[in-house]
Amino acid sequence: MPATDHAVALTRVAARAAAEKKAxxxxxxxxxxxxxxxxxxLILSGDNDRQVRALVDAIDEAMLRAGARRRLREGxxxxxxxxxxxxxxxxxxxxxxxxxxxxxxxxxKDCPHIDLSDEDAPASxxxxxxxxxxxxxxxxxxxxxxxDGSATxxxxxxxxxxxxxxNTFVYIRHPxxxxxxxxxxxxxxxxxxxxxxxxxxxxxxxxxxxxxxxxGAQEMREVSxxxxxxxxTALSVSGQSVHLDWVNQEAPGDQNCHLCSxxxxxxxxxxTGSGFSTSxxxxxx
Numbered sequence: 255m256p257a258t259d260h261a262v263a264l265t266r267v268a269a270r271a272a273a274e275k276k277a278x279x280x281x282x283x284x285x286x287x288x289x290x291x292x293x294x295x296l297i298l299s300g301d302n303d304r305q306v307r308a309l310v311d312a313i314d315e316a317m318l319r320a321g322a323r324r325r326l327r328e329g330x331x332x333x334x335x336x337x338x339x340x341x342x343x344x345x346x347x348x349x350x351x352x353x354x355x356x357x358x359x360x361x362x363k364d365c366p367h368i369d370l371s372d373e374d375a376p377a378s379x380x381x382x383x384x385x386x387x388x389x390x391x392x393x394x395x396x397x398x399x400x401x402d403g404s405a406t407x408x409x410x411x412x413x414x415x416x417x418x419x420x421n422t423f424v425y426i427r428h429p430x431x432x433x434x435x436x437x438x439x440x441x442x443x444x445x446x447x448x449x450x451x452x453x454x455x456x457x458x459x460x461x462x463x464x465x466x467x468x469x470g471a472q473e474m475r476e477v478s479x480x481x482x483x484x485x486x487t488a489l490s491v492s493g494q495s496v497h498l499d500w501v502n503q504e505a506p507g508d509q510n511c512h513l514c515s516x517x518x519x520x521x522x523x524x525x526t527g528s529g530f531s532t533s534x535x536x537x538x539x
Contacts, residue, residue, distance in 0.1 A: 256286055262368055267320045268313045298347055300350075302349065425448075440463060478537075483502050484500040487499050
């Protein structure tokens, strides 16, 4: 039988993350009728070891956000051919020369390819009535991006040059929700902030008015240092409160490494009129 819908959806998540990092020749092959261990091979390439590592990190982050954890990763140290196994799909990230030499596409030429066309929905798609923030100029919380605190987004991404000459980035992430308040609706959105000269991003829940002003924000690292790089998976509004769930929460026994925390976090936020109060913080692992 062909690859499952779930496997195809995850493949498109990984392919989109790779495309955002300028991967070359992204191809997905349905190997489900030939292999029992996985449904899809996703094959892509980068120009050098630095780009290969960046592609692997971007895909890992996107897959974790989608609820898929890797069970195996091989080849990262040399970064010529990195294999990452997410059970339903296996991702092959190769340098261009290695890809030409091993020619995985030729070895699996009898298997059908998967259509990777998947228009990226605006961040407002999961919150009907919310403004589309992904192509807007917005104020962002202090420390989220270099400059004057304003970020001009294009397809959910904004960049600014820091004082050291290094780029800083901020991404608008899903899920998005709308909260009705006495002063009008607020759009609640996770912001993923990549500060200057830091490997690990930090997550902020930002609240925007219908006029696209910043009404308030909640830094996840203020909830817990282990929640700094929280990857939000649910943002559920009820009245003036919002319940958050996330992965990549540091739990007891976790190693200090990028995107490998094993805990699941839960938190309630209550809107105060100018910000959030927090309660019911719980870690599952």
